[in-house]
Amino acid sequence: QSALTQPASVSGSPGQSITISCTGTSSDVGGYNYVSWYQQHPGKAPKLMIYEVSNRPSGVPDRFSGSKSGNTASLTISGLQAEDEADYYCSSYTSSSTWVFGGGTKLTVL
Amino acid sequence: EVQLVESGGGLVKPGGSLRVSCAASGFTFSNAWMSWVRQAPGKGLEWVGRIQSKTDGGTTDYAAPVKGRFTISRDDSKNTLYLQMNSLKTEDTAVYYCTAGEGRYWGQGTLVTVSS
Numbered sequence: 001q002s003a004l005t006q007p008a009s010v011s012g013s014p015g016q017s018i019t020i021s022c023t024g025t026s027s028d029v030g031g032y033n034y035v036s037w038y039q040q041h042p043g044k045a046p047k048l049m050i051y052e053v054s055n056r057p058s059g060v061p062d063r064f065s066g067s068k069s070g071n072t073a074s075l076t077i078s079g080l081q082a083e084d085e086a087d088y089y090c091s092s093y094t095s096s097s098t099w100v101f102g103g104g105t106k107l108t109v110l
Numbered sequence: 111e112v113q114l115v116e117s118g119g120g121l122v123k124p125g126g127s128l129r130v131s132c133a134a135s136g137f138t139f140s141n142a143w144m145s146w147v148r149q150a151p152g153k154g155l156e157w158v159g160r161i162q163s164k165t166d167g168g169t170t171d172y173a174a175p176v177k178g179r180f181t182i183s184r185d186d187s188k189n190t191l192y193l194q195m196n197s198l199k200t201e202d203t204a205v206y207y208c209t210a211g212e213g214r215y216w217g218q219g220t221l222v223t224v225s226s
Contacts, residue, residue, distance in 0.1 A: 003154075036213050038155070045207060045216040046147075046155065057214060089155050091213070097171045099145070104154040 004029065004090055004102035011108040017078040020105045022090030023071060028100055030071035034093035037066055037075045041086045049088075050075060077107075085109040112136035112215045114208050119220030126198050130220050132191040132208030140164065140186040142211065146193050148204035149219075158182075158193070158206070176202075198224045 005023040012018040022029065022037075029035055035053045038046040048057055050066035053073065065076045073092070077084055090102040118130035132144070143166070146158040159172040161182045170182050181194040191208050205219040 038213065040155075045218055046213075047216075048213045051212060051214075087154075091155075091157070098173055099157040099160070101147075101155045101157060 002100070004092060004100055006088075006090060006102035006105045008103070009106045009108065011110055012077075012080045013110045014080050014082065016080050017076060018080060018107065019077075020075045020088055020090075020107070022073040022075070022092075022102050024073075024092055024100070025071055027095040028092040029068065029073050031095060032093045033068070035066070035068060035073040036091045037064075037073075038089045038091070039084075039086045040089065046089065080109055082109050112210070114210060114215055114217035116206065116208055116217045116220035119206065119222045121223045121225065122198055123226055124198060124200055124224055126224075127194070127196045128198065128222060129192055129194045130206055130222065132193075132217055134189045134191065134208075134210065137210065137215075139184075139189040144182075144184065144191045145209045145213075146182060146191075147207045147209055147216075148202075149207070150201075150204040153204075156204070161191070195222070198222075200224050 010018050033053050037050040039049050040046040049064050053068045054066040063079045067074050088105045113135045115133045122128045143162050145160040148156050159182050162169045179197045183192045203224045205221050207219045208217045
């Protein structure tokens with residue numbers, strides 16, 4: 001199972017919006033509504049930000065939103081804040097009854 | 111409060127074995143599907159495998175790179191998850207995290223280093 005494809009890096013200024021894409025296949029992202037997004041700060045464990053494509057766990061700001069179209073899922077962060085600077089990973093359930101992660105995207109807040 | 115505490119990491123030679131553990135508290139462990147995720151130094155996250163709750167069948171699934179070498183098990187009486195790693199390779203060097211709640215809860219991770 002190949003890793004999902006994410007851009008290596010994205011950047012934005014405080015207050016702006018950014019979108020991170022996550023591209024898979026019909027055997028993972030496109031075939032199931034089980035896409036999650038994680039935020040990871042350096043030296044810390046990942047934190048779940050979005051599950052089942054577009055749902056936010058309690059405590060996650062509504063500035064974070066998720067969507068999916070075909071084989072590509074997206075994470076949008078609006079009203080960027082300095083503390084959003086982190087690595088972001090998508091993951092998806094697959095037809096092999098396994099999960100696969102994306103390669104990760106480093107978000108820089110300028 | 112949900113807590114996941116991994117332990118048992120360390121230095122092991124290529125071809126060797128190691129078992130890491132994850133002690134869980136703050137939720138009904140026996141009902142939870144549990145997973146292991148690893149992260150090599152400076153690299154991204156990699157799903158290792160998952161075990162269902164016994165009531166849901168207790169089935170395990172593994173990522174291709176570890177299938178046949180790693181075994182996930184659980185002791186519901188001790189609220190503990192295990193990862194038995196055999197035939198270790200240098201590329202297995204990583205921080206190993208246990209997770210619960212389909213990624214909602216993560217431990218702090220335990221470092222496994224495979225080196226001669």
